[in-house]
Amino acid sequence: MNKKLLILPLIAILGFQACKNKPNQSSQSEDNTAIKLVSPDFNADSAYAYVKAQVDFGPRVPGTVAHQKCAEYLVSKLKSFGAIVKIQGEKTQTYDGKTFQLKNILASFNPENKTRVLISAHWDARPFSDQDTNPANQNKPFDAANDGGSGVGVILEMARQIQQKTPNVGIDFVLWDLEDYGKANDETPDEITWCLGSQFWAKNAIATGYKAAFGINLDMVGGGNAQFTQDEISRQSAPEVVNRVWDIGNEIGYSSYFVRIPSGKIVDDHFWMNKAGVPSIDIIHYNDNTGFYINWHTQLDNLANIDKNTLKATGQTVLETIYREK
Numbered sequence: 001m002n003k004k005l006l007i008l009p010l011i012a013i014l015g016f017q018a019c020k021n022k023p024n025q026s027s028q029s030e031d032n033t034a035i036k037l038v039s040p041d042f043n044a045d046s047a048y049a050y051v052k053a054q055v056d057f058g059p060r061v062p063g064t065v066a067h068q069k070c071a072e073y074l075v076s077k078l079k080s081f082g083a084i085v086k087i088q089g090e091k092t093q094t095y096d097g098k099t100f101q102l103k104n105i106l107a108s109f110n111p112e113n114k115t116r117v118l119i120s121a122h123w124d125a126r127p128f129s130d131q132d133t134n135p136a137n138q139n140k141p142f143d144a145a146n147d148g149g150s151g152v153g154v155i156l157e158m159a160r161q162i163q164q165k166t167p168n169v170g171i172d173f174v175l176w177d178l179e180d181y182g183k184a185n186d187e188t189p190d191e192i193t194w195c196l197g198s199q200f201w202a203k204n205a206i207a208t209g210y211k212a213a214f215g216i217n218l219d220m221v222g223g224g225n226a227q228f229t230q231d232e233i234s235r236q237s238a239p240e241v242v243n244r245v246w247d248i249g250n251e252i253g254y255s256s257y258f259v260r261i262p263s264g265k266i267v268d269d270h271f272w273m274n275k276a277g278v279p280s281i282d283i284i285h286y287n288d289n290t291g292f293y294i295n296w297h298t299q300l301d302n303l304a305n306i307d308k309n310t311l312k313a314t315g316q317t318v319l320e321t322i323y324r325e326k
């Protein structure tokens, strides 16, 4: 994910927080004792094990053996859960002039169901830890446990649950490749050096007439003390989806994660999902005041800094959203 410094008047944000956040602060306890869920219980230990399995391959940087091996692992896992799995892509050039075989991984459940929900995350790892405070580290790859691994881990656990209990809607999971190989401080209007996998998918989706009721992209959903704010693209392109997901997150006990705080424009994969006509939101650890997840694009984005509570909050909220669809 690229960083744009997003400037909103501070007073306006604080004012919004002050009036919007209070009703949710103490209305729910974080244990789910009194809460009735229609979704199966999302197992955070299982999601964590799927994050670890990815990290164990090493950084899944495009063009490496770790990337290839991890693709095989993800395909076989998703097939084992009963999904119909396809790899989509073409030779794709990155901003630094290198060429890679793009591999988006598409996994569908109940393809005959006309009402579809799209859930996505990127599975590639950024090749450089350019935000690391130590300049000697800035050209090194990193484990990408949160920035990539967490969203995929949550998706694998959701797929495992869907195999056991079929929701009313068909589910399309897409794991994006080449999301995180962008140019730092990309000045192009749509930051087109990033999100190469979802850009390719969007072109294809438009050409084939792909339709889904809505989409949810997961990015950095496993860090400690995560706060998911509501970014401008999500609010403008899919306001009802933002409200539904944040309402459910708050209702089922995760109000500290799903904060009703607006944030600026983030060009993540949901931007391209919206371009393809699927009203889509981003669940991302980001806040205009503090920026992205604290270990974003550094050597410290590793397994030790993954928090199962955040995986649980994300996974249960998204699962509950899916199972409430009629």
Ligand SMILES: [Zn+2]
Pocket (backbone or CB within 6 Å): 001, 002, 126, 147, 180, 297
């Ligand atoms: Zn990133």
